Amino acid sequence: MAVNSLRRAIVIALPAAALAQSEGVLELHVVARRFRFDPETLRVRAGVPVLLRLTSPEVPMGFNLPDFGVRTDIVPGKEAQLRFTPQRTGQFTFLCDVFCGNGHENMSGTLEVHG
Amino acid sequence: MTELDRRQFLQLAAFGGAVFSSALPGVARAAADDFYFVQLSDTHWGFEGPENPDAHGTLPKAIAAVNALAEQPDFVIFTGDLTHTTEDGRERRRRLAEFQQQARALKVREVRYIPGEHDAALDQGKAFSEFFGPTHYVFDHRGVHFIVLDNVSDPAAKLGDAQLAWLQADLQGQPRDARIVVFAHRPLFDLYPQWDWATRDGAQALELLQAQTNVVVFYGHIHQENHHMTGAIAHHSAKSLIFPLPAPGSQPKRTPVAWDPSQPYRGLGFREVEAEPDTPRYVLSELPVTRG
Secondary structure (H helix, E strand, O other), X not given: OOHHHHHOOOOOOOOOOOOOOOOOOEEEEEEEEOOEEEOOEEEEEOOOOEEEEEEOOOOOEEEEEHHHOEEEEEOOXXXXXXXXXOOOOEXXXXXXXXXXXXXXXXXXXXXXXXX | OXXXXXXXXXXXXXXXXXXXXXXXXXXXXXXXXXXXEEEEOOOOEOOOOOOOOOHHHHHHHHHHHHHOOOOOOOXXXXXXXXXXXXXXXXXXXXXXXXXXXXXXXXXXXXXXXEOOHHHHOOOOOHHHHHHHOOOXXXXXXXXXXXXXXXXXXXXXXXXXXXXXXXXXXXXXXXXXXXXXXXXXOXXXXXXXXXXXXXXXXXXXXHHHHHOOOOEEXXXXXXXXXXXXXXXXXXXXXXXXXXOOOOOOOOOOOXXXXXXXXXXXXXXXXXXXXXXXXXXXXXXXXXXEOOOO
């Protein structure tokens, strides 16, 4: 097996609340709709790199995870990606930080980082 | 009575019970350089919901309370979210017009406005400007330089490079020890970014302001009092006139504090800010919507 293959991130299309089961990169898809993230809860493991693939079908949104210092704009028609490796366990809030209408304030979710 | 400043007079009026400005002509006017203004915030005109069953009555009550003050303020400022969000531009203008009509009942010479994200973020401040003019501006009053910042018309909560350059140019024209009061809707510092209580590039504005020795910031957005220092700069948020929000991080979501029928209007109110003469000091007094 080629080195590249060995190093290749283990990309798994996981259901909404899936938990990383192995080493590698955990890839999660998140859709930002008015006015909720789908899924609203993301479960990951400490020390396992995460790749978030984010889309918005309607209007520009933001994805901000302040506790880990990562954020991105999400523009309709274009996938945004965020890569980070959570090192702390616990529950952390992510939110839309681009004002998107009446309901924007309710648009947040939880990143659960397990040991 | 000239040695009585406004605060002493009001305390006398409040506790003496029998002293009224109308009965003592000339007494109510304070020392020459003493003045105060009133901050009202987050009226969310157009909101309807159980969080405030008197959503249409609260603003008129607050205006009546301001009009009933023993001495009228030099000016009143609304620090944003005058109206509640609507995605319909016509409805937004209708709400702004109704709000403006309400505010005209204030018996004060000058009323100033700044936008909140609910007023301005969906159209980048266009409708707000049609009613109230520029979304950021400066003015001077009795030796104090006031700077109004707009950190809401950009839906990403940014002041933006152009406004930061404008701020820098304005500050360069001020003495280092000038008395400066900044108004903004959102906090300029990271109060609680997990609830979007921040300004994306607020740190750049604070870096510019830190070069001045006498700056204070008043803001809204978080529907409660909060007092915080960044370096030598004091930041004071105001209560709302629609519903209170929970303390930062005190619960998982920022759902509004429920209306308590046994204590209506609890957590709502407005603020007097007194600028004392000859000292770079501001005295804050928090007042309820009603005295009931």
